[in-house]
Amino acid sequence: xxxxxxxxxxxxxxxxxxxxxxxxxxxxxxxxxxxxxxxxxxxxxxxxxxxxxxxxxxxxxxxxxxxxxxx
Numbered sequence: 502x503x504x505x506x507x508x509x510x511x512x513x514x515x516x517x518x519x520x521x522x523x524x525x526x527x528x529x530x531x532x533x534x535x536x537x538x539x540x541x542x543x544x545x546x547x548x549x550x551x552x553x554x555x556x557x558x559x560x561x562x563x564x565x566x567x568x569x570x571x572x
Contacts, residue, residue: 505535518544 503517507528515521518537522544527535530551537547 502539503537505537507531507533507535509535 505514505517507530508526509528511523511525514523514527514535514537518539519542527547528549532551533549534551535547536550538545
């Protein structure tokens with residue numbers, strides 16, 4: 502899982518996920534974060550999220566354990 506801030510350019514996203522995945526900006530709002538989920542080296546889903554985050558997820562990719570939200 503990767504988290505990108507608002508207005509992150511496609512080149513930065515593609516570099517992080519390791520291949521050419523998108524040609525467009527995925528967020529144009531200061532409040533939005535882009536959360537990109539990968540499986541076996543490929544993007545399987547992304548969401549635009551505008552809620553709060555309690556930890557700094559921009560620093561590095563998250564492990565499966567860190568990315569899971571446990572009830």
